Amino acid sequence: MSRIFRGAYIVWIVLRYGLDELVLTSFQKPWLGVLARVLSVGRKLDAPRGVRLREALERLGPIFVKFGQVLSTRRDLLPPDIADELARLQDRVPPFPSAVAVATIERAFRKSVSDIFESFDHTPVASASIAQVHFAVLKDRNGRLREVAVKVLRPGMLPAIESDLGLMRTMAGWVQGLSADGKRLKPMEVVAEFDKYLHDELDLVREASSAAQLRRNMDGLNLVLIPEMFWDYCATEVIVMERMTGIPISQTERLRAAGVDFQKLARDGVTIFFTQVFRDGFFHADMHPGNIQVSVEPATFGRYISLDFGIVGTLTEFDKEYLAQNFTAFFRRDYKRVAELHIESGWVPANTRVDELEAAIRACCEPVFDRPLKEISLGIILMRLFQTSRRFQVEIQPQLVLLQKTLLNIEGLGRELDPELDLWNTAKPFLEKWMLEQIGPKAFIEQLKNEAPRYAKLLPELPRLLVDFLKQGATDRGGDQRKLLEELLVEHRRTNRLLHGLVFGVIGFGLGLLVMRLLFLSPFLF
Numbered sequence: 323m324s325r326i327f328r329g330a331y332i333v334w335i336v337l338r339y340g341l342d343e344l345v346l347t348s349f350q351k352p353w354l355g356v357l358a359r360v361l362s363v364g365r366k367l368d369a370p371r372g373v374r375l376r377e378a379l380e381r382l383g384p385i386f387v388k389f390g391q392v393l394s395t396r397r398d399l400l401p402p403d404i405a406d407e408l409a410r411l412q413d414r415v416p417p418f419p420s421a422v423a424v425a426t427i428e429r430a431f432r433k434s435v436s437d438i439f440e441s442f443d444h445t446p447v448a449s450a451s452i453a454q455v456h457f458a459v460l461k462d463r464n465g466r467l468r469e470v471a472v473k474v475l476r477p478g479m480l481p482a483i484e485s486d487l488g489l490m491r492t493m494a495g496w497v498q499g500l501s502a503d504g505k506r507l508k509p510m511e512v513v514a515e516f517d518k519y520l521h522d523e524l525d526l527v528r529e530a531s532s533a534a535q536l537r538r539n540m541d542g543l544n545l546v547l548i549p550e551m552f553w554d555y556c557a558t559e560v561i562v563m564e565r566m567t568g569i570p571i572s573q574t575e576r577l578r579a580a581g582v583d584f585q586k587l588a589r590d591g592v593t594i595f596f597t598q599v600f601r602d603g604f605f606h607a608d609m610h611p612g613n614i615q616v617s618v619e620p621a622t623f624g625r626y627i628s629l630d631f632g633i634v635g636t637l638t639e640f641d642k643e644y645l646a647q648n649f650t651a652f653f654r655r656d657y658k659r660v661a662e663l664h665i666e667s668g669w670v671p672a673n674t675r676v677d678e679l680e681a682a683i684r685a686c687c688e689p690v691f692d693r694p695l696k697e698i699s700l701g702i703i704l705m706r707l708f709q710t711s712r713r714f715q716v717e718i719q720p721q722l723v724l725l726q727k728t729l730l731n732i733e734g735l736g737r738e739l740d741p742e743l744d745l746w747n748t749a750k751p752f753l754e755k756w757m758l759e760q761i762g763p764k765a766f767i768e769q770l771k772n773e774a775p776r777y778a779k780l781l782p783e784l785p786r787l788l789v790d791f792l793k794q795g796a797t798d799r800g801g802d803q804r805k806l807l808e809e810l811l812v813e814h815r816r817t818n819r820l821l822h823g824l825v826f827g828v829i830g831f832g833l834g835l836l837v838m839r840l841l842f843l844s845p846f847l848f
């Protein structure tokens with residue numbers, strides 16, 4: 323019953339804020355348009371459509387607010403005015419009672435809070451729609467006292483989310499079925515994506531694992547601090563992590579007073595991001611200023627502190643190559659190459675005409691170059707590429723959309739800290755280094771290392787396989803034999819390549835040494 327009321331309330335809000343006109347500009351069934359107008363007499367349509375959408379989502383509650391926030395990143399689907407307005411959605415909500423947080427912690431670890439913590443601060447430091455954070459002092463495994471932050475899921479989220487998601491799916495079905503325009507917005511896909519996103523956010527162990535992975539990846543860089551997770555006290559609904567102390571990045575006056583070097587900070591931000599993207603293919607994708615602080619402790623002075631690992635992006639080798647090649651082709655203004663790359667990678671249908679795609683990309687991107695190189699936004703370039711691709715029926719991968727959103731955040735942050743930041747020149751060495759690693763000797767050695775166990779196992783077996791094959795050949799001349807022969811040939815070629823590689827590698831290495839020696843000796847020889 324409550325589901326029916328909630329559904330009716332949502333429909334009323336949709337009509338009240340004139341959202342039907344926003345999504346369904348062309349009703350396929352005219353009577354529906356008339357009904358919508360009758361039901362929503364007296365509605366106010368004077369505010370811009372983006373504002374109306376944002377206000378409606380705020381009235382529908384935290385899950386819809388989250389939906390709007392996630393949707394705001396889909397700039398490949400939404401017009402810019404709506405995406406900008408949705409990006410302004412804030413999901414600060416009143417905290418839930420600390421007694422509820424305590425009960426959740428005790429249920430998760432079957433221990434009383436006083437057994438786990440030396441002290442527990444009942445006033446939360448922050449409270450959002452999904453979780454709330456309390457500070458505490460933990461007695462760790464070795465009996466040491468550690469200052470920690472305890473993140474606790476808001477109770478009753480799962481049923482509320484399931485119910486609202488069910489209604490969203492129903493509405494998405496209506497939009498898709500009732501309007502020709504609605505289909506273009508792919509409502510069912512968008513809701514399915516949101517469904518996955520929310521369920522991921524509801525498992526805090528996922529978040530803790532992502533934090534641990536990022537912490538490991540960033541270890542040698544010495545530019546960013548990531549809290550340690552206390553695994554004995556990490557469960558789906560509660561995680562306990564090292565408490566970080568820093569100055570929020572938004573408090574620039576305090577940072578300046580503490581003597582933080584803003585230019586370095588801006589450069590470091592770009593370095594961290596590009597390392598995560600191009601070296602690790604694993605990046606923090608929720609880089610809003612609320613999640614970033616700067617350490618002013620003497621031992622780690624000026625390093626970033628990264629928080630909230632609910633959203634991370636992963637990139638495949640293919641994604642990385644796509645990005646690196648597109649960026650470099652773009653900066654050479656080689657739009658033909660950008661178009662070819664899209665066709666080669668199968669992103670656009672194979673029968674797409676290169677010249678047409680090239681012209682569309684040029685029209686989209688050329689205006690961006692009407693400014694000094696250092697002012698060009700990589701995030702906007704990527705967004706424009708996505709927009710162009712959409713016209714050519716390209717499915718934009720969610721991880722690339724996430725990356726584009728993060729890139730915009732990083733650029734915004736970097737330019738705020740240092741208006742002179744030359745993003746492209748800071749990022750270029752990463753792309754060049756990465757490209758070199760893909761084709762250079764290091765890549766060859768890596769490939770060799772990966773394949774070695776396979777050959778170590780296979781090589782001793784080859785003579786037996788050949789004998790088996792010859793024996794079988796005498797009695798059986800069927801299709802299996804050809805298959806076996808083909809497999810053997812493939813293996814043989816691979817082995818040959820490997821051996822050739824090894825031989826050339828050794829010769830190359832020897833020659834390299836010789837050249838180095840000559841170079842080293844040359845000042846003495848001539």
Ligand SMILES: Nc1ncnc2c1ncn2[C@@H]1O[C@H](COP(=O)(O)OP(=O)(O)OP(=O)(O)O)[C@@H](O)[C@H]1O
Binds near residue numbers: 631
């Ligand atoms: N390890 C920590 N050390 C110190 N403070 C922390 C830590 N983790 C979280 N906080 C504080 O709690 C706030 C909220 O944490 P977090 O962003 O992880 O929660 P959230 O519920 O995902 O919030 P949102 O979705 O709004 O970003 C942070 O902005 C920070 O002030």
